[in-house]
Every structure is written in C-alpha cells, then in structure tokens.
Amino acid sequence: MARFSTRHLALTLTCLVGLAATAPIPAAAQFFDQPLQAEPGAKMLLETDTLTYNVETGEVNAIGNVFIEYNGYQLFASRVRYDQASNRLSAAGGVRLEEPNGNIVVAKEVELSDDLRDGFLTGLRADTIYRTRLAANRAERNGGSVTIFEDAAYTACYSCRNRPDQPPTWVIKARRVVYDENEKSLRFEHPEFDLFGNTVAVLPSFSVPDPSVRRKSGVLTPTAIYSNLLGFGVRVPYFQTLGPSRDVTLGLTPLSRQGLFTDLEYRQRTANGNFKVRGTGIYQLDPDAFDDSSGSRRFRGSVTTSGNFYLNPDWQWGWESTITTDRRYLSDYKQSTGDDLTAPTTLYLTGLGDRNIFDARLWAFRILQDDYVSEQVLNPPAPFSGVGQRLQGKQAYVHPAIDYEGVYDGSVLSGELSYKFNITSLSRQETDAFGAMEDGTRIARFRGVEGTFTRGSAEVSWRKRVFAPVGQVLTPFAGFRGDVFALDNRDPNVTQLEDDVLGRAMPWVGLTYRWPWLIASSWGTQTIEPIAEIIARPNETHIGDLPNEDAQSVVFDDTDLFGVTKFSGYDRVEGGVRANLGVRYVLQTYSGGMLAATIGQSYHLAGRNSYDVADIMNSTGDSGLSSDESDLVAGLYLDTNGGLAVTAKGRFDQQTLDVQRAEVGAAARTGPVTSSAIYTFLAKQPELGIIDDREEIQLAASVRALDRIRVFGQLRYDLKDRDVIREGVGVAYDDDSLSVSVAYSEDRGGLPEDPVDRTIFFRIGLRTIGDGTVSTGLDN
Incomplete structure (x- = not known):
C-alpha cells in the first residue's frame, strides 16, 4: 500500500472522482464537465499495490487494486495512469466510481484529457439514485458540449442490479444517444423498445429533456383514449415555457367520432403564490350521440381557474371556479376531478394562528346532472308534484360562510376557555322538497327553502379537569351560544313567520365523570373506564320555524355519545336536560395489538327533547334519540398488528335491541392475499323517505x-x-x-x-x- 500526495495528480484524480452523475439518464456524460477545483485543505487517499513515477516522461502509474477517496467520492480500478506530456488521464480494469449521493458508474476503460473536456469511456454502465440505468458500448466527446453514447440502452429497472443475468423488464435501445450539455437534452437516434428481452416496437428518433431539467419546452407523452360516444383518439400535449415563472400546455386530441378536442392550460407563479387557467372545447361532429342529455349541441367546452396567494405566513386567499356550456360536458369528456355531481366555485380567505383559525368562503355549485322526472317516492309531493327535479334551482349560493374559532391563551378560573363564531348567508331560487311517508301518509320534507337565509352565531365554552381520589376524573364545563336569524322566505308553503329577524339563546352547564381502572399484565394492559355525563339547558326555541341547512345529518353512534350536542351544524341546537352513560374498554398488547370498545346510552331527563320535535327537514326522524331513553349504541375497533383490522359500530332499539343502523368493516392481509369487506344496514326510516x-x-x-x-x-x-x-x-x-x-x-x-x-x-x-x-x- 502507498500513500501519495502530489498537487497535480491529486487535482487531476479529484476531477475524475468528483464528476459523476446527478441526473437519472446523462450520468456518465458528467465525466466530461468542467473540472472541479481542489478544496483548500482537502486530502486525498490513494491506495495501490504499486506506485511509480517516471522522472523523464512525467508519467505516474498506480497499478494493482487502486483505490482513491476524495470528498466522499471513491474510485476503484486495476490501473490508473496520468501522462503529463500528453495531458491524458486513463483508468482501466473494472473502473468503478461511487458518489456520496449513491450514484455508481462502471466502465471497462476511461481516457480523458487533462481538462476533462475530451475523452472516451468504453463498456459503460451508470446506476443512479433515481433507480435508473444507462449503458453504452462507448461514450465520447471531442470538445464542445456534446457527448455521444454509441449502442446505448436506458431502463428504470432497479432490481437489475440483483439479477444481472436476466434482461430488464423494458429497455429503450438506441444506435446513438446524444447528450447536449448546453441544451440539456438527450436525443435517441434509431431507438427501439424491448419488453422482457424482445423487441416489440421500432420508434422514430426523439428527444427528451435532461431529467435534471424540471421545465423544458417540447412534446409530452401522448395518451390514448377510447369511448363509444367519442370514438378513438390520441392526446398529444405540447409544453411551452414562457420564462422562469410561467408556462402553458396545449393539448390536441383528434376523436374519430366527435372531432378535435382542444385543451389549453396557462400557469404562473408569482412572488407570493400561483394561479392557473384552463380552457377546453370541441365542435362536435355527432351531437346526436348525446340525444338524451344536455350534451346534444355542437359546441361544448369549459373554463377552469384556480389560484392561491399568501398575504403573510399566517394568511392566504384564493379561488377555484369551473364554468361549462352544459351540465354533462365534464363527465362526458372525462374532465371532472371530483365526484361528477357538482363543480364548485369558491373564493376564500384563511388564517391560521397558534391557537385559532379563521376561514371565510363564498360558494356556488354547478350541477353536473341533467334534470329528470321520476315516479319514486322521493319526488316532491303536492303542491310540488309534476315539477320534476330542477336541480340547479334547488342548489344554494353561499354568500358567505365565515368561521372563526380558537382557544384563549391562558387559564380562566383554572380552566380552558374556547370560542367559536359563524356567519352563514345563502340564497336558493327554488324550494328543495321531497316526499316522505309518515303514519301511512305522504307528506313534504324540505332540504332547503326558496329565498335568502342568514344566521350569525357566537359560542363560548369553558371546561376544567379535576382529579379526585383513587383516580377519578371530573370535568365541569359550561357555555353559551347566541344566534341571530335574518329571513327572506318567499315560499309560503314552508313556514309562516311574522318576524323577519329572530334570536335564539342557549346556555348550558354540565359535568363529565370518568373513573378509569388499569389492569397490567405480562402481555399488555387493560383499561376499563365508566363514563357519566349530565348537561342542563333550557328548551330549544323556534323548532320548525327556521330553515335547516347545515344540521340535516343526525347520526347517533359511539363517536358522539358524549358531548354537548349531536347535531352536525349550527342551525339546530340541543335543549333540555340530558344524561349520557357509557363504558369504554381498551386492551393494548406489548406486541402492538389493540382492542377498543364503547357501549352506552343517552337519557332525556327534563324539558323538551329537541330530537322529538321535527323541523322542516325532520332531520331528527328515526334518529334513535326521540324517546326519553335513546337507542343503545356500541362500537368496536380491533387491530392485531398482524394484518387484520376490524371496525364495527351499531345502533340498537332500546326496547327490542333490533338493529337500527350497523356498519362492520374488516381488512386483512395474509401471505399473497389482501382483502376487505364492509357490511352496512340501515333500518327503514319512513319519516325521511326511506320506506324499506x-x-x-x-x-x-x-x-x-x-x-x-x-x-x-x-x-x-x-x-x-x-x-x-x-x-x-x-x-x-x-x-x-x-x-x-x-x-x-x-x-x-x-x-x-x-x-x-x-x-x-x-x-x-x-x-x-x-x-x-x-x-x-x-x-x-
């Protein structure tokens, strides 16, 4: 072994080991980049069996098990030679270069000029950290900025390292691959595509950006589509940069049945955000293919735009909007990114603090379904029968919905004080009504009312945790909520209100009691925790007089057994005196398994039961909470940490224990099989239109x-x-x-x-x- 430090040799070898691939494809081309400068104080380690220096010729030879390490780069070879007279550096015999970031370049022979601008490599293979591989019989550059790889092949097969005797799954072979350092591009000349070792396609010559380039103008990957209504087509997108912060993509899709579909998207990044605009359209050659929908027209198209901008690190605003020529366009041409039911338009302002959050939005929704007429029970009853389902008129416009909530930074009476504010204002052009069966009679229920509805709500709540003897935990809490309603109801069939402005107030006090029991074993722990809660409030007012827009869902289960209210929004507020009782059991094993189960019931003790009084939607119908003793709710969650997870929850009639609502889900993974199953049951709810x-x-x-x-x-x-x-x-x-x-x-x-x-x-x-x-x- 020899240790050698000569400035010229160190600098030259450092250039070799320091100039390897950082991009997925042109890794080996970096051998020919500008030489690196030796860092001040940097040391190079050279190990070899024999090191010779010819004083007359100025030739330095390292022969036998050559190892060079510098700045994390490692070079292995059988022989390394540097000739001062010709300014040529060569390495041979299993040359292997390993970079600090993990890239590996292997070559049979390397010969470079002193400035590393000219030279060649033979028997080249480059494996990168991007799990790609480029191989070539020869790579050469003779000055300039162009490197030519002859008889080259590219693949993204990472496992090829572990099975060199087998061909890659796929590979792109080319007679020549030309890497242009200035253009940052690779051109594949006379390429062909191999799959499982067999050539399946001969491709035309093409160019792609250097993978280290994030944005470069050019044709992107085409995409084939087919539909009975549209025909066959191939989308060919072209990407054009318009500077460091702007670009545009144009897509042309000739469709054999409908003509040329065009989409154009413009994107721009600013100092504090970004926005984009996308337009699509087609002049249909065969509009009769869509005879049964609003799509039976010649020109169809859409405009979509979105943006997001930061005012400061805590505040941002933005928008999203979609406009279409007809309701079915987005789904017919596969342009929808949502649920194919609505296309939202929103303008928003949000702020996020350490202990509070603000969100304000304007909303409008474009219905993506055509109007229809059906004889099902969900049709509007008289006086609304015969009007069909005019969906867009029933969809509300929200102007605005504002939420602000947070937690006071500091204690109040040794407890935590939190607050919430909400303002919601919306308008609807047509009453959204449906028919339901109640006691054998078909009656009307209303999801929304024609007119304008505005509500402002403010809520403050306080709670404190107190630890009592033998592990008991008491949590007293109290709160107050006030609501102001402004109504412009233009539908006399729903409510008859004398006042356009109404107020509602709801204070509450309560206490939650928990007594967890911990049982420790050699295999894990068990916790048994009885829970009791009581909440006292006055009666809820104006039930049935006010619209219900955001509290239409009342799903009573183990997740909302405990809490001040079981309503999903602000338009309803729970009143009366109520107690909630339950038991929670948790088992945890030291191997990672877990079982959690909850069972409980809610009791109405005094005052008017809010869940027994119907609003215009009758959102509380068949909720399991309308009687003094609620239905029984239970939930179970199991995770074995061995491939099996089970979730089960249900609501059972408090007298007969008949199942009213149930959901059981299981996911399992064992050996080569991955499976899942979900079972759901919902008992009939005639008051909500579910008759079976x-x-x-x-x-x-x-x-x-x-x-x-x-x-x-x-x-x-x-x-x-x-x-x-x-x-x-x-x-x-x-x-x-x-x-x-x-x-x-x-x-x-x-x-x-x-x-x-x-x-x-x-x-x-x-x-x-x-x-x-x-x-x-x-x-x-």
Whole structure:
C-alpha cells in the first residue's frame, strides 16, 4: 500500500472522482464537465499495490487494486495512469466510481484529457439514485458540449442490479444517444423498445429533456383514449415555457367520432403564490350521440381557474371556479376531478394562528346532472308534484360562510376557555322538497327553502379537569351560544313567520365523570373506564320555524355519545336536560395489538327533547334519540398488528335491541392475499323517505398469483333486493419499472331507467417515461 500526495495528480484524480452523475439518464456524460477545483485543505487517499513515477516522461502509474477517496467520492480500478506530456488521464480494469449521493458508474476503460473536456469511456454502465440505468458500448466527446453514447440502452429497472443475468423488464435501445450539455437534452437516434428481452416496437428518433431539467419546452407523452360516444383518439400535449415563472400546455386530441378536442392550460407563479387557467372545447361532429342529455349541441367546452396567494405566513386567499356550456360536458369528456355531481366555485380567505383559525368562503355549485322526472317516492309531493327535479334551482349560493374559532391563551378560573363564531348567508331560487311517508301518509320534507337565509352565531365554552381520589376524573364545563336569524322566505308553503329577524339563546352547564381502572399484565394492559355525563339547558326555541341547512345529518353512534350536542351544524341546537352513560374498554398488547370498545346510552331527563320535535327537514326522524331513553349504541375497533383490522359500530332499539343502523368493516392481509369487506344496514326510516330496510355488502380482494402478477376484484351486493350493484375483475403486472393492468366492471348504481354501465379499463405505466390509460363503455 502507498500513500501519495502530489498537487497535480491529486487535482487531476479529484476531477475524475468528483464528476459523476446527478441526473437519472446523462450520468456518465458528467465525466466530461468542467473540472472541479481542489478544496483548500482537502486530502486525498490513494491506495495501490504499486506506485511509480517516471522522472523523464512525467508519467505516474498506480497499478494493482487502486483505490482513491476524495470528498466522499471513491474510485476503484486495476490501473490508473496520468501522462503529463500528453495531458491524458486513463483508468482501466473494472473502473468503478461511487458518489456520496449513491450514484455508481462502471466502465471497462476511461481516457480523458487533462481538462476533462475530451475523452472516451468504453463498456459503460451508470446506476443512479433515481433507480435508473444507462449503458453504452462507448461514450465520447471531442470538445464542445456534446457527448455521444454509441449502442446505448436506458431502463428504470432497479432490481437489475440483483439479477444481472436476466434482461430488464423494458429497455429503450438506441444506435446513438446524444447528450447536449448546453441544451440539456438527450436525443435517441434509431431507438427501439424491448419488453422482457424482445423487441416489440421500432420508434422514430426523439428527444427528451435532461431529467435534471424540471421545465423544458417540447412534446409530452401522448395518451390514448377510447369511448363509444367519442370514438378513438390520441392526446398529444405540447409544453411551452414562457420564462422562469410561467408556462402553458396545449393539448390536441383528434376523436374519430366527435372531432378535435382542444385543451389549453396557462400557469404562473408569482412572488407570493400561483394561479392557473384552463380552457377546453370541441365542435362536435355527432351531437346526436348525446340525444338524451344536455350534451346534444355542437359546441361544448369549459373554463377552469384556480389560484392561491399568501398575504403573510399566517394568511392566504384564493379561488377555484369551473364554468361549462352544459351540465354533462365534464363527465362526458372525462374532465371532472371530483365526484361528477357538482363543480364548485369558491373564493376564500384563511388564517391560521397558534391557537385559532379563521376561514371565510363564498360558494356556488354547478350541477353536473341533467334534470329528470321520476315516479319514486322521493319526488316532491303536492303542491310540488309534476315539477320534476330542477336541480340547479334547488342548489344554494353561499354568500358567505365565515368561521372563526380558537382557544384563549391562558387559564380562566383554572380552566380552558374556547370560542367559536359563524356567519352563514345563502340564497336558493327554488324550494328543495321531497316526499316522505309518515303514519301511512305522504307528506313534504324540505332540504332547503326558496329565498335568502342568514344566521350569525357566537359560542363560548369553558371546561376544567379535576382529579379526585383513587383516580377519578371530573370535568365541569359550561357555555353559551347566541344566534341571530335574518329571513327572506318567499315560499309560503314552508313556514309562516311574522318576524323577519329572530334570536335564539342557549346556555348550558354540565359535568363529565370518568373513573378509569388499569389492569397490567405480562402481555399488555387493560383499561376499563365508566363514563357519566349530565348537561342542563333550557328548551330549544323556534323548532320548525327556521330553515335547516347545515344540521340535516343526525347520526347517533359511539363517536358522539358524549358531548354537548349531536347535531352536525349550527342551525339546530340541543335543549333540555340530558344524561349520557357509557363504558369504554381498551386492551393494548406489548406486541402492538389493540382492542377498543364503547357501549352506552343517552337519557332525556327534563324539558323538551329537541330530537322529538321535527323541523322542516325532520332531520331528527328515526334518529334513535326521540324517546326519553335513546337507542343503545356500541362500537368496536380491533387491530392485531398482524394484518387484520376490524371496525364495527351499531345502533340498537332500546326496547327490542333490533338493529337500527350497523356498519362492520374488516381488512386483512395474509401471505399473497389482501382483502376487505364492509357490511352496512340501515333500518327503514319512513319519516325521511326511506320506506324499506337497506342492507348491502361490499367485497374487494387482491391475490398475488405469481411473483409480479396479481388478480383483483370487487363486488357490491344489495342483500335486500338480491341484486348486484357493482362488480369488477382484473389482472395486473407490477414490478419496479413497469405496471400493466386490465379490468372489467359493471355498474348498476344509477337511476332505475339507466342502462348498466359496462367498462373495460386498460393502463400501462413505465416509470420515469410516463403512463397511458384507455377505458371504454360497452353500451352507448
């Protein structure tokens, strides 16, 4: 072993070991970059069997097990030679360069000029931290900024390191790959695509940006689509940078049945935020394909815009908006990113502090469903029968909804003081009514009322935790909420209010009692915790006189057994004296398993029971809380930490223990099988328009049949009607560089008159290259 430090040799070798790949593809090209400067005080370690220096020729040779380390870079070779006369540096015999960030370059032979601007490498292979590989028989640069790789191949197969005797899953081969340092681009000349060792496609020559370049103008990866209504098409997007903070993408999709679909998206980044605008449109050649919908027109299109800007680190504002020519356009042309039911428009201002939060929004929703007429029980009853479902007029405009809440920074009476404020104002053009059955009579229920509704609410609450003897925990609490309502109700069929402005006040006091018992064992711990809570309030006022917009959902289960109210929003507030009783059990094992269970019941003790008095929506109907003794609620959560997780919750009739609502979910993973199951049951609720019990099960499973092949499927089945709602099956291949899947599904979840939606879905993804999807409906 020899230790050697000569300034010229150290600098030259440092250049070699310091100039390796940082980008996924052109790693080896960095051998030819500008030479590095030796850092002041930096030391180089050179180890070799033999080190010689020829005084006459100025040639330095390190021969046998050469190892050079500098600044974290490591070079291995059988021989390294530096010739001062020709200013050439060469390394041979299994040259291997390892960078500090993990990139590895292997070459049979390396020869470079003194300034590293010219030279060549043979038998090259570069593996990068991005799990990509570039190999070439020869790489050469003769001055300038262009490096040429001959007989090159590129793949994103990371596992190739562990199985060098097997071909990569896929590889792009090219007679030449030209890397332009100034343009930051790679050009593949005479390329072909190999899959599992066989050539499956000969490609035209193409150029791609250097993967180290985040933004570069050019054509992006095309995507194929197919639909019975649209025909076959290929989207070809072109990306154009407009400077360091702006760019635009133009997509052209010729469709064999409907014509040229065009989309244009502009994006800009500013000093304090960003925004984008996207427009799409098509002049349909065959509008009759959409005869049964609002899409039967020549020109269809949309404009979508969004933005987000910071006023300071705590405050930001922004917007989101979508405008369409017709309701079905986004779903017909697969442009919707949401639930295909609504397209929101919102303008917002938010602030986030250490102990408080502010949020203000304006909302409007574009309905993405066509109006329809149905004979189902959910149709509006008289005097609204015959009008059908005019959906857009029933959708409210919110102007605005403002929330502010927080916790006071400091103690008050040795406890915690919190506060909430809410202002909601909305307008609706048409009353949203539906029919329901009550005592055999069909009556009207109202989700929303024509006119303008404004409410302002302010709430303050206090609580304190007190530890009593033998581990008992007492939590006294108190609060007050006040509401002011301003109403412009233009529908006399709903309510007859004499005043346009109403007020409501609700104070409360309460006490929560807990007594947890801890049982420790050699395998884990168990906690048994009885809980009792009592809350005293006056009666709720103006029930049925006021609209109910944000408290229409009352789902009584173990998660809201304890608390001041079980309403989901501000429009209703619980009144009367109520007690909540329950027991919570928690088991935790030292191996990571956990079991938690809760069971309890709520009792109305005095005053008027808010859940026994219907509002215009009758949101409390069949809630399980209308009697003095509520239904029984229970919940169970199990996680074995070994591949099995179970969640179960239910509500049971307080007299017969009949199931009123239940949901059981399980997810399991064992060996090659991953599966899940969800069972749901909802007893009939005639007061809410649900005249029959609902019961269904959803199943999903994935089986890894082979090392990289899995078969998957799903099923949603109506147990009451004995009918399949949705089903699907597919097969997929996955490895570290390729993902391919084919699936078939049938969906019967639409309206009874809608046809079955049958779809075939195909997807292929090449890591670092791109992916494409094709889906088609089998029925028009």
